[in-house]
Amino acid sequence: MTKARSTQVCLEATNFYHCYCRVVRSGWLIGNDPKTNKNYDHRRQWIEDRIMFLADIFAIDIAAYAVMSNHYHIVLAIDKAQAENWDVLEVITRWHRLYKGTLLTNKFIKGEPLSEVELDAVAIKAEIWRKRLFEIGWLMRNINEPIARQANSEDGCKGRFWESRYKSQALLDEKAVLSCMAYVDLNPIRAKMHRQLETSAHTSIKKRCKKASEVSDPNALTNQAKGLMNFAGRPKKDMPKGIPCRLIAYLELVEWTGRQIKA
Structure with missing residues (x-):
């Protein structure tokens, strides 16, 4: 039996959550449809742009995201304060x-x-x-509903675009947060859509890599990718708001993880 979203979010336990949503019938309504050979890649940009737009409005920080061919992932942090x-x-x-x-x-x-x-x-x-403005449900609604209307308008049809309501998973400690972020950022690599993080389109890791390559000190809070939650450095007393890790350390973690080969 499914649980109400309100019972799955507990800010006393954690403010980090992993959310994902899949298009209806697992169809190729976002990427390249192998049956019709019709390409819908521009819709991935719609979703990425919408996520960045909402990050500037809601009191919810975007730690990581990846927009795939038929689903997308977001790791977010609620900032109630x-x-x-x-x-x-x-x-x-x-x-x-x-x-x-x-x-x-x-x-x-x-x-x-x-x-x-x-x-x-x-x-x-x-x-x-x-x-x-600090509820996950309202953020996800404001991603999914406009995208569904835009896609249906483009296709000249009506009906569901998303398979169901979004799924949500609480990330209870720093290890879970970083592991989940790496999992999300590596989605296109594992799916063999891209071979390098720097070219991994419609992901937060591409934004972070691009910005890091343009500055002399990537770890500085003022030098990190706009619209994404900052990496605040090693955990310490009175540390600034952000992910408790150095940006370069996280990029190395994702790079190393992505190079592991398993049967």
Whole structure:
């Protein structure tokens, strides 16, 4: 029996989660369809662009992702504290980048005068939206629904695009986080879609490798790939927000893991 998503997320235990979603009937609705020889690779870019767009809105950091031919993976970290520090204007501004909002919230954004009762209504609505902006379910919904509509429009059809709701897995310690990130980043290599990390299209590892090759100190927080969660360095007291590992160490881990050959 499936469990409600709310029971699978416990921020007291961990804020890191691995999510993945597959297209309907495991069809080739994203990559190259071997039966029809029709290519849908441009849809992989749709998904990658959507992930990066939402990372700038939600209080959820993207640690790793890989968009494959018929599914995609994301490793993410929920930042509840960030959402709680936003003021009402920040919450509404972010939400309005996704949805139209209400008559009162639009008036609030424009700076139009509101009564005390109306301001209370705006504050109540903002609190609802604040919680949604650090919920995995709302992030995944905002990836999947627009992509499904866009793909169906392109195909001139209706119906399901995604096989089912996304799957979610809690990552309970640093070892689990790094292992899962490496698993996600190596997906195209294992599938023999690419031979090198640097050319592994529609993955976070390609972004990280590209940025690392352009700077003198890849481990510096200011020199890491934009839109992705930073590597904060070795675990220590009062360490900055980020993945507790040096970026170069992680790149070496993924490179070494990807070169292991098993029967």
